[in-house]
Amino acid sequence: MSSIPPVAADKATTTVVIYSGGMDSFTVLHRALSEGLTVHALSFDYGQRHARELDTARQVCASLGLPHQVVDIRAIHGLIDNSALTDPEQAMPEGDYDTDNLRATVVPNRNMILLSLAIAKAVNIGAERVDYGAHGGDHVLYPDCRPEFVEAMNHVAGIANFEPVQLHAPYLTVSKADILREGLAMGLDYRHTWTCYEGRELACGVCGSCRERLAAFAANGVTDPLAYSVDNAAGQR
């Protein structure tokens, strides 16, 4: 188990939280609020199949009375030539959706794009910080979730504009189970989060994303309060 780093002793009063509607960024959002910061939530619509995630984000921000903006970045997909998917050398690999397939289909440079936009928003509203939920479990899959990347982007964020912006990724070296442990200790209700990659009414309980979520709850000895599709809720019972 990784230890959870202390809250940064910086002087920020306002932060832009990159908030997807999932568990990790839900925890980051509440952690920023618990620090007494003014929070502006920012979500990205990149045409995700699991648009329920964005609806959840909207509902949470509405109930918290937080300013929340969903930025439509679907046009960015036009940037990407998907012929790689028909290239035999990059043929869609078999295996778990979360690992190999995501690697083959994900928008390149995704986190640099999202952070660049969040930093723009921060400069625009006078926020000194951008919070985001990169966590320890992402390091293997994504170069742009590694501490070296976040550190390098933090340096850029400090010099790219007249007003410096600090990147804050409090869970950078923390596992999903430990993020959940902190959120549960804060009394957060994870019913108000969405994780499933399938776009259905109930979470499927079997996609890679659901399995990872259920494993985090299991590691904490707690039952996930989210409703799952009855047929597939094996991980829950």
Added chain:
Amino acid sequence: MSSIPPVAADKATTTVVIYSGGMDSFTVLHRALSEGLTVHALSFDYGQRHARELDTARQVCASLGLPHQVVDIRAIHGLIDNSALTDPEQAMPEGDYDTDNLRATVVPNRNMILLSLAIAKAVNIGAERVDYGAHGGDHVLYPDCRPEFVEAMNHVAGIANFEPVQLHAPYLTVSKADILREGLAMGLDYRHTWTCYEGRELACGVCGSCRERLAAFAANGVTDPLAYSVDNAAGQR
């Protein structure tokens, strides 16, 4: 006069050139071609009033037979709260459009956003390099045109994805007049570039951007081949 740095002795074979249709990126584009690189040109439609610039870029790429993509990033303006423009402390300053007014109205963090997208394109098509035309004259106005920024972004570009991308800004410390000098020495025809900020049929010759262009030609003792609006072509005659 700044000296023009030598061509980088890197091993890139393909580059994504951020190409606006203006003089500087036109020169960068041809410089990359002269290095023998495979060039993919990338332009951004951010709703610029001077859309003639994009038309010029399309025409040049078509005549050179280069792959060219215009990415529509107008949605990014939705990110920006323009209330700053009505904030008395940030009231639209008087003076030259190119300096004070641009500072007040420009999208924050613009170059980080554009570079992030260009790096995504580079990773997608297997290009090892992104070329862009930041130049010496921009340093005063824009933190994200300074050498420190480009160096920091280059570091990030090297670690953000499985495939490293190198940023190449050959004119980073070179004046506009010296960029033009190099282009003229390469035999480039600057009739195929567009600079004017006004969206009219002919370049106005008096906006800050036209004045800067005409000054670069004057510094080289050469007449700009572009047609200017007759009434305003004072700088040309």
